[in-house]
Amino acid sequence: MKHFQSLITTLNTKARRTQVAIATICILIGVLIVTQLRVQQTASQALQAATESDLSQIVSNLDNEINALRAEAADLRLQLFKIERVSNDSSEIMKESAKNLNKLKIIAGLTKVRGQGIRVVITDENKSLNFYDLVDTVTELRSGGAEAISINGIRVIARTGITQNENGISVGRKSISPPYIVLAIGDPEVLHEALAIAGGIRDTLYSLPGVSFYITKENDIRINAAVDNL
Amino acid sequence: MLPLIGLLVGIGIGLALNIPIPAAYSKYLGVAILAALDSAIGGLRANLEMKFNEKLFITGFFSNTLMAAFIVFMGDRLGIEVLYLAAVVAFGVRLFQNLALVRRHYFQKRHWE
Numbered sequence: 001m002k003h004f005q006s007l008i009t010t011l012n013t014k015a016r017r018t019q020v021a022i023a024t025i026c027i028l029i030g031v032l033i034v035t036q037l038r039v040q041q042t043a044s045q046a047l048q049a050a051t052e053s054d055l056s057q058i059v060s061n062l063d064n065e066i067n068a069l070r071a072e073a074a075d076l077r078l079q080l081f082k083i084e085r086v087s088n089d090s091s092e093i094m095k096e097s098a099k100n101l102n103k104l105k106i107i108a109g110l111t112k113v114r115g116q117g118i119r120v121v122i123t124d125e126n127k128s129l130n131f132y133d134l135v136d137t138v139t140e141l142r143s144g145g146a147e148a149i150s151i152n153g154i155r156v157i158a159r160t161g162i163t164q165n166e167n168g169i170s171v172g173r174k175s176i177s178p179p180y181i182v183l184a185i186g187d188p189e190v191l192h193e194a195l196a197i198a199g200g201i202r203d204t205l206y207s208l209p210g211v212s213f214y215i216t217k218e219n220d221i222r223i224n225a226a227v228d229n230l
Numbered sequence: 231m232l233p234l235i236g237l238l239v240g241i242g243i244g245l246a247l248n249i250p251i252p253a254a255y256s257k258y259l260g261v262a263i264l265a266a267l268d269s270a271i272g273g274l275r276a277n278l279e280m281k282f283n284e285k286l287f288i289t290g291f292f293s294n295t296l297m298a299a300f301i302v303f304m305g306d307r308l309g310i311e312v313l314y315l316a317a318v319v320a321f322g323v324r325l326f327q328n329l330a331l332v333r334r335h336y337f338q339k340r341h342w343e
Binding site: 018031032033036 | 238260
């Protein structure tokens, strides 16, 4: 009986130790399996676990994708190029038109003009100047490339008449009196030359009694817009 | 009963710890798990055959798992990537043999023959 009991206890302890040992190992196995399943789950998205044929399939798919994207990129580049050219053209046209408009506005006297030019001061003590002397001066300035001209503050444009009656000379419909100050915007050198050329308008007017004719080159001349002075 | 509880506890621990392992090592871990399973089933079989020795069992478990992983590693290093097949086949065959024996002993024990 005693022998039997001791056998049972040893068996029990031995059996328990076995169970504990196997259970311990099973704990380890459980941890390993879960870890491995986790890794496999993430690795299935990664490429490490892929076989060679899988990889080659993936690579060829990616190649196709790259080619498609390249073609698309080339397409889009072409489109961009076309659009750029069109917009360049239109902006070029706009610029050109704006320039032309500006030029026409200046010629029509619709805008104030400011820039380099010359100032001509003509004195006439004996009233010996005639309207055509001023017309000649304006003409010379125009042929010298003047963009804008004024006489005593009155803008001279294409339709501005310079006339003369018993009271004196009128520009537009305003009579003016000496000294006549003529402003012209343009290349100062050319304008100066146009007036001061030997045998030119300056020499002609200078020879009249009581008339002086001074030309100065200026950097900043301002000429107002034309009022309706017909 | 205790081994089953141990397995569940292990799974719980694994889920709780979430041990990060580089994907490159998962191959080694897979073969190691195979070896570990083989060891555990072998332990069950030895237990049923009444010749279980826990020292043998524990050392066998660690040496088998580590050697299995090492063989795969060596295969990669030597350029024989299929060397892991050797471990898989060896442990797979043993695993099924042990399983069959465990089943047989279990039946004999219960006198179900």
